[in-house]
Amino acid sequence: MKKILLLSVVLFAACMTAFGQAKKPIIMVIPSDGWFERNGYVMEYDNMGTKVTVPDYETAFKQNSEIRTMISAMADFMAKEDFPIQSLEQELNRIKNENAEMALMMGKNAGGSIAETPIERLRRSAKADIILNLDYTVKRLGPNKQVEFNLQAIDAYSSKIISGNTGTSSVVSTSTPSTSVLEESCLSFKDNFLAGLQNYFDDLFTNGREISVTLMRYDTCPIDFEEEFSINGGNYELADIIEAWFADNAKEGRFSLDARSANRLRFNQVRIPLYAKNPLSGKETAIDASGFVRELVSLLKNEPYNLTVGRSPKGLGEVWITIGDK
Amino acid sequence: MKKLLVFFMCCTIGISACFAQKNDRKASYESWENYEITTVKVGVEGTKFVKVWGFGKSVDKAIMSAKRNAVHACIFRGLPGNTSANSTPAILNESAYAANAAYFDAFFAPGGPYLAYVNMTTDGVPSGQDRRQVKGGYKVALYIQVMFDNLKNKLESDGLKKKLSDGF
Numbered sequence: 001m002k003k004i005l006l007l008s009v010v011l012f013a014a015c016m017t018a019f020g021q022a023k024k025p026i027i028m029v030i031p032s033d034g035w036f037e038r039n040g041y042v043m044e045y046d047n048m049g050t051k052v053t054v055p056d057y058e059t060a061f062k063q064n065s066e067i068r069t070m071i072s073a074m075a076d077f078m079a080k081e082d083f084p085i086q087s088l089e090q091e092l093n094r095i096k097n098e099n100a101e102m103a104l105m106m107g108k109n110a111g112g113s114i115a116e117t118p119i120e121r122l123r124r125s126a127k128a129d130i131i132l133n134l135d136y137t138v139k140r141l142g143p144n145k146q147v148e149f150n151l152q153a154i155d156a157y158s159s160k161i162i163s164g165n166t167g168t169s170s171v172v173s174t175s176t177p178s179t180s181v182l183e184e185s186c187l188s189f190k191d192n193f194l195a196g197l198q199n200y201f202d203d204l205f206t207n208g209r210e211i212s213v214t215l216m217r218y219d220t221c222p223i224d225f226e227e228e229f230s231i232n233g234g235n236y237e238l239a240d241i242i243e244a245w246f247a248d249n250a251k252e253g254r255f256s257l258d259a260r261s262a263n264r265l266r267f268n269q270v271r272i273p274l275y276a277k278n279p280l281s282g283k284e285t286a287i288d289a290s291g292f293v294r295e296l297v298s299l300l301k302n303e304p305y306n307l308t309v310g311r312s313p314k315g316l317g318e319v320w321i322t323i324g325d326k
Numbered sequence: 327m328k329k330l331l332v333f334f335m336c337c338t339i340g341i342s343a344c345f346a347q348k349n350d351r352k353a354s355y356e357s358w359e360n361y362e363i364t365t366v367k368v369g370v371e372g373t374k375f376v377k378v379w380g381f382g383k384s385v386d387k388a389i390m391s392a393k394r395n396a397v398h399a400c401i402f403r404g405l406p407g408n409t410s411a412n413s414t415p416a417i418l419n420e421s422a423y424a425a426n427a428a429y430f431d432a433f434f435a436p437g438g439p440y441l442a443y444v445n446m447t448t449d450g451v452p453s454g455q456d457r458r459q460v461k462g463g464y465k466v467a468l469y470i471q472v473m474f475d476n477l478k479n480k481l482e483s484d485g486l487k488k489k490l491s492d493g494f
Binding site: 021022023025080083168170171187189192194197198201202205 | 367407409414474475490493
């Protein structure tokens with residue numbers, strides 16, 4: 001009897017733990033494009049006559065000790081908050097190694113290679129849910145120097161700035177190592193930055209996660225979003241029906257329809273609950289954008305629409321739905 | 327007789343006004359809302375380096391008041407920034423004191439746990455511009471290192487503040 005009671009308590013605790021944890025966002029520090037330009041870590045290429053520059057992450061992380069100091073200092077205080085940040089440098093290395101291994105892998109029996117479409121390859125890049133966009137400049141002031149810094153925490157899906165911090169360090173002699181001034185700058189904005197992040201998470205738990213959903217049509221699809229269907233005695237366009245679904249399912253009906261045309265619908269600022277019942281297991285589980293639209297996809301697949309529908313998650317807060325093909 | 331009555335009334339009003347002014351000043355000095363604090367520079371990891379004023383009947387009491395004010399500011403008021411240090415938001419909001427009055431009354435009691443989060447950065451009694459004799463006592467300024475991260479961790483472990491990772 002005691003054992004059964006103990007087992008029940010353990011199972012109950014496990015269920016509560018599973019239910020109580022929302023999906024943790026991935027946070028990554030990415031230096032700003034301006035920082036790469038100013039420090040010469042860019043790659044140039046010719047795009048049909050136009051000179052285009054892109055950040056050279058690999059060289060920057062290999063050669064610049066200052067940026068490594070800043071990222072380490074930030075990683076340190078975030079780890080102390082039980083919120084470790086993902087290293088962009090390591091993530092790029094991991095992808096590089098993954099590419100090499102995937103190219104060499106061969107099936108043991110039939111000798112097949114790993115299948116991957118070009119779009120899958122493109123999506124296998126470093127991704128974060130919250131981007132910490134870091135910029136700083138070391139300014140010379142006669143025999144002294146000072147660091148000007150700017151740190152923005154950006155929601156990767158809505159492009160909203162969650163927390164913004166700007167400031168200057170104290171003025172120090174040019175003989176002082178730049179790394180110590182950079183560490184000082186980091187400590188200066190730390191608490192303000194963490195408070196901004198806390199406000200964002202408080203809002204997420206109170207009002208739900210904010211996501212974006214884009215619906216697109218393959219040209220092979222026999223209907224578009226302006227096709228009319230008869231529902232409850234009235235004729236409605238498919239776009240209206242989808243919009244009504246969002247009104248019913250978004251948390252407190254909060255969303256906005258950003259773009260609407262025959263071939264494309266984009267919903268943003270969609271607030272979704274953090275947990276929902278999983279149709280397969282029947283349990284309450286933490287959901288993200290892809291989990292939220294599962295029912296919409298199912299609706300479009302069934303009568304009277306009978307569409308072929310594809311669902312491509314692009315992180316915790318964004319999903320693409322395609323009609324006409326997967 | 328009339329003149330005597332008027333004179334007596336004037337004296338009464340004058341004396342009561344004096345007492346009221348004195349009480350106002352006392353309340354003002356002792357109020358949580360009335361203390362001055364500035365950030366001196368960015369502290370070392372996990373700390374805040376501030377200059378804070380305290381008021382007391384003796385210099386010793388004023389020093390204790392300044393220490394208490396420094397911790398109070400970190401928890402409820404936040405620290406103002408300066409040209410080389412960003413401002414620091416308060417750990418809790420102002421209503422948290424009223425909501426947890428028993429906890430904070432014990433926390434800020436004379437010799438209470440708040441002292442564990444204060445390091446004085448100067449030895450001895452403040453002097454010169456940092457020590458002013460005012461009516462009813464002394465007003466002194468101290469340079470203090472507050473163990474900010476330890477204080478925040480304490481409030482988190484006591485359940486008064488949510489951790490950043492709570493809920494994930």
